[in-house]
Amino acid sequence: xxxxxxxxxxxxxxxxxxxxxxxxxxxxxxxxxxxxxxxxxxxxxxxxxxxxxxxxxxxxxxxxxxxxxxxxxxxxxxxxxxxxxxxxxxxxxxxxxxxxxxxxxxxxxxxxxxxxxxxxxxxxxxxxxxxxxxxxxxxxxxxxxxxxxxxxxxxxxxxxxxxxxxxxxxxxxxxxxxxxxxxxxxxxxxxxxxxxxxxxxxxxxxxxxxxxxxxxxxxxxxxxxxxxxxxxxxxx
Numbered sequence: 262x263x264x265x266x267x268x269x270x271x272x273x274x275x276x277x278x279x280x281x282x283x284x285x286x287x288x289x290x291x292x293x294x295x296x297x298x299x300x301x302x303x304x305x306x307x308x309x310x311x312x313x314x315x316x317x318x319x320x321x322x323x324x325x326x327x328x329x330x331x332x333x334x335x336x337x338x339x340x341x342x343x344x345x346x347x348x349x350x351x352x353x354x355x356x357x358x359x360x361x362x363x364x365x366x367x368x369x370x371x372x373x374x375x376x377x378x379x380x381x382x383x384x385x386x387x388x389x390x391x392x393x394x395x396x397x398x399x400x401x402x403x404x405x406x407x408x409x410x411x412x413x414x415x416x417x418x419x420x421x422x423x424x425x426x427x428x429x430x431x432x433x434x435x436x437x438x439x440x441x442x443x444x445x446x447x448x449x450x451x452x453x454x455x456x457x458x459x460x461x462x463x464x465x466x467x468x469x470x471x472x473x474x475x476x477x478x479x480x481x482x483x484x485x486x487x488x489x490x491x492x493x494x495x496x497x
Contacts, residue, residue, distance in 0.1 A: 262344050262420050262480050264427050270480075271473040278340045282468035285349050289329040290463040293322050298456035324360075327367045327396075331356040333471035334400045341479070362399045365406040370395055384394055390425045397478040416481050424477065431473045435466045442466070 276284060303313070332349075335356045339347055347355065356363075370392045377385030393490045394413040404412050417424050441460040446458030 262477065262484060263424050264423060264430065267473060267477045267480060269425060271469065274337065274340055274476070275469050275472050277343075278336070278345055281336060281340065281345050281349070282333070282472070283434070283464050285332050285352060286329055286468050287460070287464040288349060289325045289332075290460050290467075291323045291362070294456050294459040294463060296321055297459065298452055301455050302452055318331040321376045323364060328353065328360055329467070330367070330396050331359055331363045331400050332473060333353065333468055334397050334475045336468075337472050337475040338401055338479075353367070358466055359400050359403070362406040362409070363396055366395050366409045367398060369406070370410070374399065385428050386425065389428065390421055393417065393424055393428060393474060394481075397475050401478070416485070418479060420481060427477055431470050435470050438462075438466050438469075 294454075303316075332352050336347075339345055339352065370388070373387050374388045374392070377383075377388045379385075391414040392410060394416045395409045398412045399406070399409050399418065402412065442462040442465060443458045446454050446461065448454075449457065454471050
């Protein structure tokens, strides 16, 4: 797998279907970022209100974030043939049956990676790399939550350093782009900055990250299929 090739293909898909990517992320983040902005406002009013809104934001945020991730993976699969065959609503409905598995695996992975970073940074980076394909294997292959960890490691196997570098590059691109977008909205009042600035930044950058990792998934699985030995000929 070539990092430049993955980024180039992901960028081409992102540019060509920018509206679909943006809208798919926007309809979820408009709610998630509003709740986050409300939580930030409430935190300054009282401790009780801050805790309440923080719990609401966390609960809704977990469901919403992983749902949009699953939808973006499905959108990448849909547009790889050069056209978008589903509406945004149809894309979300298509991945809804996979949502429990995506949430379960995503939360477990986040906990494992977080512990890895707390104890020692290297284990966290290792887990981040080998589990980077969890959402694609659940959405595209229909794997169960528990099975997705093993399958993600299989997909990444032999390309760990390449995937690690791709993740770092993608995170840097997304982080820098998000910071620039947030600066544009910085003059707004704090509430609007926290809501609108975050909404635009997330809606524009998160889809590119999803497109990059999903493109890497397709390239890795295609390469693996190409090198598999042919089935033996039946005995005469």
